[in-house]
Amino acid sequence: MGLFTELKDSISRATDRLFSEQEPKRIGIYGPPNAGKTTLANRIARDWTGDAVGAESHIPHETRRARRKEDVEIERNGKTVTIDIVDTPGVTTKVDYEEFTDEMDKDDAVRRSREATEGVAEAMHWLREDVDGVIYVLDSAEDPITQVNTMLIGIIESRDLPVLIFANKIDLDESSVKRIEDAFPQHKTVPLSAKEGENMDEVYDNIAEYFG
Amino acid sequence: MPHQCTNCDRTFPDGSKEMLSGCPDCGGNKFQFAPAGAVSERSAGTGSNSRDTDSNGREQRSIMADENDDSDGTVSRAAETVRDWVSSSDPSTDSTSSSSSDSRSKPTADSNSPAGNRPWPDADDRASSSHSSTDDDRRTGGSADDSTTFEEWPETARPPADRSEPDPPRTAGRSTASETTASSSEEHSSATRRSVTIDDDEDTAQADARSAVVSPDDLPASAPEPSERTESDGEDGADGTPDSEDARPPAPDTEPTTETVPPDHGRVVSEPSGDRPSLDELRDELNDQFESIKIVSPGQYELNLMELYDREEYIVSLQEDGRYVIDVPDSWRDSDD
Numbered sequence: 001m002g003l004f005t006e007l008k009d010s011i012s013r014a015t016d017r018l019f020s021e022q023e024p025k026r027i028g029i030y031g032p033p034n035a036g037k038t039t040l041a042n043r044i045a046r047d048w049t050g051d052a053v054g055a056e057s058h059i060p061h062e063t064r065r066a067r068r069k070e071d072v073e074i075e076r077n078g079k080t081v082t083i084d085i086v087d088t089p090g091v092t093t094k095v096d097y098e099e100f101t102d103e104m105d106k107d108d109a110v111r112r113s114r115e116a117t118e119g120v121a122e123a124m125h126w127l128r129e130d131v132d133g134v135i136y137v138l139d140s141a142e143d144p145i146t147q148v149n150t151m152l153i154g155i156i157e158s159r160d161l162p163v164l165i166f167a168n169k170i171d172l173d174e175s176s177v178k179r180i181e182d183a184f185p186q187h188k189t190v191p192l193s194a195k196e197g198e199n200m201d202e203v204y205d206n207i208a209e210y211f212g
Numbered sequence: 213m214p215h216q217c218t219n220c221d222r223t224f225p226d227g228s229k230e231m232l233s234g235c236p237d238c239g240g241n242k243f244q245f246a247p248a249g250a251v252s253e254r255s256a257g258t259g260s261n262s263r264d265t266d267s268n269g270r271e272q273r274s275i276m277a278d279e280n281d282d283s284d285g286t287v288s289r290a291a292e293t294v295r296d297w298v299s300s301s302d303p304s305t306d307s308t309s310s311s312s313s314d315s316r317s318k319p320t321a322d323s324n325s326p327a328g329n330r331p332w333p334d335a336d337d338r339a340s341s342s343h344s345s346t347d348d349d350r351r352t353g354g355s356a357d358d359s360t361t362f363e364e365w366p367e368t369a370r371p372p373a374d375r376s377e378p379d380p381p382r383t384a385g386r387s388t389a390s391e392t393t394a395s396s397s398e399e400h401s402s403a404t405r406r407s408v409t410i411d412d413d414e415d416t417a418q419a420d421a422r423s424a425v426v427s428p429d430d431l432p433a434s435a436p437e438p439s440e441r442t443e444s445d446g447e448d449g450a451d452g453t454p455d456s457e458d459a460r461p462p463a464p465d466t467e468p469t470t471e472t473v474p475p476d477h478g479r480v481v482s483e484p485s486g487d488r489p490s491l492d493e494l495r496d497e498l499n500d501q502f503e504s505i506k507i508v509s510p511g512q513y514e515l516n517l518m519e520l521y522d523r524e525e526y527i528v529s530l531q532e533d534g535r536y537v538i539d540v541p542d543s544w545r546d547s548d549d
Contacts, residue, residue, distance in 0.1 A: 097511030110511030117505060117513040124520035151517055 033090025089119030
């Protein structure tokens with residue numbers, strides 16, 4: 001393994017990207033706050049790269065900047081699919097620091113709130129220009145028919161991006177995957193628990209199929 | 213069923229996404245918000261063409277299936293409809309902007325307007341604000357392609373160079389005008405990003421003008437390198453001149469300032485307080501210009517997702533006193549990695 005081999009490798013990787021379909025698609029993980037986007041991103045990243053993407057928290061808006069994990073290679077049926085994962089801040093139409101004051105003091109809550117708002121702006125920009133496909137994560141214990149979900153999925157549809165809907169948190173008693181399927185019948189819904197790692201095989205099958 | 217097709221009067225439940233692809237009955241893509249009380253009377257009366265849509269999944273599914281057949285049109289219509297929906301699902305918007313709904317939605321609109329969960333504030337806020345005389349014109353400034361809009365801006369919204377001119381450039385149109393505002397703010401952000409060189413050439417007037425605009429608590433907490441000079445230099449003039457509105461940078465192409473880059477914590481200037489005369493106006497004004505994020509109060513924000521999605525420039529930093537630092541996507545993407 002000399003310099004030459006390395007060079008050759010990187011050149012062939014570059015040409016692969018230029019001339020074949022090997023270029024990793026950038027898949028944005030979108031959804032409302034606290035749906036489990038980062039938990040999912042971490043699960044995927046850990047399963048296939050060994051690293052995590054970002055900190056998880058039960059407090060909404062833990063992720064306030066988009067985070068990217070590049071070159072995640074997912075193997076399915078002997079075939080390898082390479083994607084870049086973008087974990088985005090939860091999208092919402094309202095951010096209120098009072099939501100956080102139980103967990104932290106007011107100054108921190110206000111700051112979190114401001115950063116979360118900036119994060120939404122950033123997420124919307126990624127959606128506009130920087131993603132090739134979307135994993136839309138929903139908390140299956142919550143009502144999926146909300147303004148944010150409807151609007152975001154509408155935007156994604158209008159851009160013709162491939163989208164998978166992930167009904168997360170199926171480990172919870174109140175979870176209802178059907179409610180999500182009924183809400184967005186035009187899209188494939190995959191049930192899972194990112195936290196518990198349930199049904200991840202089907203998750204990866206679908207990722208490979210939709211974004212490969 | 214708060215939403216209604218303005219064409220065929222078909223109604224939709226709140227949160228329905230059928231509208232996103234246009235009205236399934238007539239293909240119309242204009243909808244208005246009809247408050248629950250008003251609609252129940254109305255739909256009982258009309259009945260004829262309002263299919264029963266009480267948010268039952270099965271019904272929606274069949275409609276969706278129909279739509280998929282002519283996916284071509286629906287896709288392009290979807291975006292438009294989403295946009296319409298954003299603005300028209302606001303009860304108070306309808307009362308002023310949609311003439312057909314005036315009589316019906318007014319009562320509820322009034323009582324609803326302070327309530328929180330609206331997609332975006334529109335006419336009501338501005339109508340009640342102090343500068344209501346021009347609000348129709350300026351409201352369109354953010355999104356519409358009305359090229360005469362910007363002559364209506366208040367003096368303070370323009371760069372000083374333009375201010376006292378009797379006839380501001382009418383032909384400027386949207387792009388120029390928004391460039392002007394954008395670039396002056398870009399200065400702030402490029403300042404925060406670089407925070408390296410210090411411009412010693414400027415005179416004190418310039419320094420004052422700028423320090424009044426970019427005060428230390430203005431800059432994002434993530435400002436790359438806090439500069440200690442801020443406290444000594446930048447604030448000399450700033451303390452006495454809270455009316456920052458008038459203290460925009462002299463011209464958009466001025467050398468970006470760096471000396472006002474603040475520490476990322478620790479407040480040096482006075483907290484935003486009620487005695488700032490122009491605070492509310494400033495807030496309204498900025499909301500007009502950048503309608504994508506409304507600061508309700510420190511730590512409380514309302515976001516217009518469609519606006520955020522549509523906009524080229526974007527707000528990287530929100531200030532508690534109603535100020536924004538905006539940036540264009542290209543520059544933040546670079547600094548991101």
